[in-house]
Amino acid sequence: MLPVAYYVGLSAILFTIGALGVLIRRNSIVIFMSVELMLNAANLAFVAFARAYEAISGQIFVFFVMTVAAAEVAVGLALIVAIFNTKQSIDVDQMNSMKG
Amino acid sequence: MSTDLVIFFLLASLAVVTALAMLFSSNAVYAALFLILNFATVAVFYLLLSAPFIALAQVTVYAGAIMVLFLFVIMLLGAERTGRTPSIWWLQPLALGLGLVLLVEALYFVFSQRGALPTGGTPSAAFGGPTMIGATLFNQYLLPFEVTSILLLTAMIGAIVLSRRKT
Numbered sequence A: 001m002l003p004v005a006y007y008v009g010l011s012a013i014l015f016t017i018g019a020l021g022v023l024i025r026r027n028s029i030v031i032f033m034s035v036e037l038m039l040n041a042a043n044l045a046f047v048a049f050a051r052a053y054e055a056i057s058g059q060i061f062v063f064f065v066m067t068v069a070a071a072e073v074a075v076g077l078a079l080i081v082a083i084f085n086t087k088q089s090i091d092v093d094q095m096n097s098m099k100g
Numbered sequence B: 001m002s003t004d005l006v007i008f009f010l011l012a013s014l015a016v017v018t019a020l021a022m023l024f025s026s027n028a029v030y031a032a033l034f035l036i037l038n039f040a041t042v043a044v045f046y047l048l049l050s051a052p053f054i055a056l057a058q059v060t061v062y063a064g065a066i067m068v069l070f071l072f073v074i075m076l077l078g079a080e081r082t083g084r085t086p087s088i089w090w091l092q093p094l095a096l097g098l099g100l101v102l103l104v105e106a107l108y109f110v111f112s113q114r115g116a117l118p119t120g121g122t123p124s125a126a127f128g129g130p131t132m133i134g135a136t137l138f139n140q141y142l143l144p145f146e147v148t149s150i151l152l153l154t155a156m157i158g159a160i161v162l163s164r165r166k167t
Helices: A004-024 A028-053 A057-087 B002-024 B028-048 B052-077 B091-112 B130-139 B142-162
Strands: none
Touching (some): A004 A028, A004 B002, A004 B028, A004 B091, A028 B002, A028 B028, A028 B052, A057 B052, B028 B052
16 A cells, blocks of 8 residues: 555645635535535545554545535535525625525 | 556546646536546545445445536526636635645645554455445444434435425
8 A cells, every 4th residue: 555645645635626616716516516525535534544544434434424415415505596596696706695 | 566656646646637627617517527527536546445335435426416416406507607706806816825825734744744654554355345334334333324314314304495486
């Protein structure tokens, strides 16, 4: 196996790209996809450490993270559709008022 | 060892390039497709790290179900192109600077601690297979598994309530 630092380094790079996506992009669907990328980077670090320590619990935790991500996407995309129906836009700069 | 290194760097560069392409593509459909490619690359990493069950769950759940949901919503709203002009002009340079700081910090931390990290032996052939995952999940982690089912039920009810037509 390669040193676990390589995998954790790649995970850090992917996480940074996801964080940049959240900060830079204005399209809320792309922001959502960047959050998924960050979750995925964390999963990669979990699996790498599970392999290095030979502990299966790391992979179980990845399983739970996937479940939470699926639930989050279902609710989040429903929210985006509801916002689009009222404002005709999914630009996060337009979302500056509540109940409107 | 060197073939491992070559495979790692090929796959790592593919993952980073697809992630950057997702970040910079102006069309949301292309961004979703690049993200699917990125997830598939990470699934190959999971296979290399002897996690075959997680790799296949990644392909079916992430690259399959979740990204199909994304594409469905993008095409439903017809919102694949949106303006990329942020209303605050200093937002992008600030984000790039902070992202660079985060990256340098994380990489410095990882590679300065690399001596303390374990190298990892050769695990048994059953490690990460469905048998081992299932046995651990239903013995040691039974309660979190049941809580997960309640979480999914709540998310389903929430999505239905949010997308219901107001009468």
